[in-house]
Amino acid sequence: MSTQSQLHYAGFWRRTLASLIDTLWMMLLITPLLVYFYGWEYFDPYQSPPLDGTADLLLTWVAPAIAVILFWRAKQATPGKMAVHARVVDARSLQTPGTGQLIIRYLGYFLATLPLCLGLLWVAFDPRKQGWHDKLASTLVVCNPAPAPTTELRSAAEGQA
Structure with missing residues (x-):
């Protein structure tokens, strides 16, 4: 595993791109289910209350939380983070964070958004690129190392030289 000085x-x-990708895939999964249970009226702010029953609670709050935490636990990344070649690690060991850490990290997103998303914007200015949710959970988001070239790739590159 990398040392702290070798981390990117x-x-x-x-x-931000990873978050947009995650939002898109989550919407693609959840929207048809919301339409199935509630119809298109669900999306009309004048027709539908903010939380419209058990299915709404499960689909818009519980299922995304479980999905994200399971992805972090199993892959150290959501599909968006995988797409941008990033992963979540424990800030001390650089290994997969524990489940408790990941739950704190997820809940920390809500705290990070309260003061005008300052806790998310913090990533842009922090030396270790940690948002408030990362600091609360003692996590880092690091770029995956580039894979070592395979023998076939090295041979092909040498043959073209």
């Missing part, structure tokens, strides 16, 4: 922290824009 995932910066603000990389993490």
